Amino acid sequence: MIGAARRRLTSIAKDRVGPVVARRRPVRTDLDPATWGLSIGPAGTLCSGSVDLVELSRRYGTPLHVVRADRLAANAADAQRQGGAEIFSSYKTNPVPAVLRRLHDTGVGAEVISPYELWLALRLGVPGDRIVYNGPAKSPDSIRTAVGAGALAINANTVNEAALISRLAADEGRTVNLGLRLSVPGAWGGQFGIATIEAAAGAVRDALGAPHVELRAIHVHRGGTMRDASAVEAHVRWALERCDELRAVTGWSPELLDLGGSLACPTVASFPTREFRFNRALGTDLLAPDPSTAITIGDASVLATRLVGEHAAAAGIPMPRVLLEPGRALTGDTQFLLTTVLDVKDDGPLAHAVLDAGINVAEPVPNEYHQLFSASQPGREGDVHYRLAGPICTPADVLYNDWRLAPVAPGHVLAIMDSGAYFVPFSTTFSFPKPAIVVQDGDDVIEVRRRERFDDIVAHDDIEL
């Protein structure tokens, strides 16, 4: 009875409050498809350059990740702008070999956080001096591998780990390029980095006295996202102050200042929980971020480098090399996910469309703004409120709680934009195989990862046991 009463109250609130709130709140304006190089083609369907996305989805099946080689190259070029920092791609954000290979071909290095990612960087032919090894869970074997490969920096997460790295290098009789990660106060997990300058100073002294250690780097990663120049500047200045404090007590300055990642993807935004609640309960629109308010990766890189240079000049010390480890800013908007509408259910208070992509392949979508286009019917104004659910049989599998579209029908193809960050690494085989990935390079499309087959999912099981 309490459940029924609550539902009735919710229903009344929705009917009465919903329109009032909705009237007072701005209406979503879709970002322009041209932002991603998309346009409406001669067949009236959405095209990526010359490639018809509905045709593409028929050829490879959906869900399908499409990587735009040109956009990846453009982001890599912007990131490595003259006067900027050295760029290391965050492997965990987008670990697709075809993506990483293209980035490395432009000179981008590898930022790896696990034994597997270190293995992958070496497998892709990345030279040791273009590899930075981070993360809280480095195995002894992987540390030995990184030492042997001459990694540019192995950044210790804790004082204990710094000692372990020194010991392993001594065992191998090889010199290690060591870095120390410092905790950044605020939103980020306390599991990361050395918490105090006192502890870091102790680690600096130990490293300076260790025969097989070249102490090279300070590593700081802000976490969250830095969307504008002031956030970048505050982070850099904070890092430089910590370096000053360390220098004051140890006399040591880093040759490498690794400022981490956290740069925003301009077309993606997080929302306060309230916005999601309003969207879910009252059908108010989630609003697209204004991409022009995001600092470009190149501007951030040049700004950070300038600030570090000015600081070094003022302090009368050699300028350290500046490293950035962008993830979402580098690859987020270079990829999108095509999905097909499987069923439409219109017998309740809100229309539901069931898609063949859900949280199994698009985990970030319920918590961020990701522009959605109909590839089958682009450019049509739409005012049907849909809840867009995924295929896995759990109520949590909702990608968009309430999104206005022109009427959709089974077989329609939708494009979820900005699937280039955290979609692939967070994907599961929950009831469905993982999707294929293609790279579009001008008029050419090549399949770089094939769709999983059913028997792939149990390939490591002894199915008779």
Place this chain on the structure above:
Amino acid sequence: MIGAARRRLTSIAKDRVGPVVARRRPVRTDLDPATWGLSIGPAGTLCSGSVDLVELSRRYGTPLHVVRADRLAANAADAQRQGGAEIFSSYKTNPVPAVLRRLHDTGVGAEVISPYELWLALRLGVPGDRIVYNGPAKSPDSIRTAVGAGALAINANTVNEAALISRLAADEGRTVNLGLRLSVPGAWGGQFGIATIEAAAGAVRDALGAPHVELRAIHVHRGGTMRDASAVEAHVRWALERCDELRAVTGWSPELLDLGGSLACPTVASFPTREFRFNRALGTDLLAPDPSTAITIGDASVLATRLVGEHAAAAGIPMPRVLLEPGRALTGDTQFLLTTVLDVKDDGPLAHAVLDAGINVAEPVPNEYHQLFSASQPGREGDVHYRLAGPICTPADVLYNDWRLAPVAPGHVLAIMDSGAYFVPFSTTFSFPKPAIVVQDGDDVIEVRRRERFDDIVAHDDIEL
């Protein structure tokens, strides 16, 4: 500045409010290891029957899932108690072939929700009449396969899908055993089931008039968890009322009443968000559920069957076969996850231990009570507050925000209990390969799924492209 002020206020609140709140709240009492057949062995380490878990973790590496064959058999036997329902294992909850094979060997059927799961059931030799096919995303091919296999019931999620299933059966010239899923109001996603009795009645009439359709089943799945008899009874009575309404307008009664799943795992509990906030912010304990308050799967099965029988007798209609689709109640507490402490970081206000298992392999842990034991040092009272973080380099990778343990050190093995539901299907290859799975059968341990190798993760990539 605002960030700093907020942190300072949080710190004051924690120092002042924390002890007051903590004093007024009960202290965690660990569940007894004997609940799971665990005990302290001769070496002072935790043993599962005769198997030393520290030794086991050295032999196979960690993270490692350990399935207890005896507990699986016991749950299957209880579920299929005389006088109870027919039991169909929810494949999505635990899709490990070795687990499913053992369940099927006891007579448990297959409840599948995707083309892949249907393929797996047939691959495991489950006869069609022991397969129920649910889910919102059945492909036409998979419907044809299920029709061809003579599935006991293909439960349509929507009126549209019921029509599609009928059409495909007619195309094949085969008769389909059709069921209709009805929406259950309340917590569950509106994407599931036919929303109104009027719409369902229309689907019943269509199905009764279709030449290749045998309309057999009504399917209802409550969602959430039903922890006691009254919840089970309310769900069954609700379903029977819907059947009465349908019979009143169509004259039709189901031969199969599929009551879905949602039975609780006795040793696992969800908490209100507030409990997690207190735990995270103030270090108050999360409290173990009392397993004796959970209705056993057998009692629930017998209760449901009795209620359906009484209802049929009163209505003067033949008693339908009663189906249950347990997931977590059947497999949740038959499996646990061993993990190794990689590093301990004690330089901040809260000690952190980094584990080799995180949300990549134990996704449910941050949102449920899962008993944790030290396998290396069981039975020691502990009052060190640890934040237990996983290996992936993101602040979200925290399994236990604040859990009291005796002091832990790198190399210690911990056991996360009740990993038999939703751990494996929600696991990812985020920066780390997926773990091995072993089955313990008395004194014997066999590896049923081997650990992923690095090259497995990119096995479907053309790494040269």
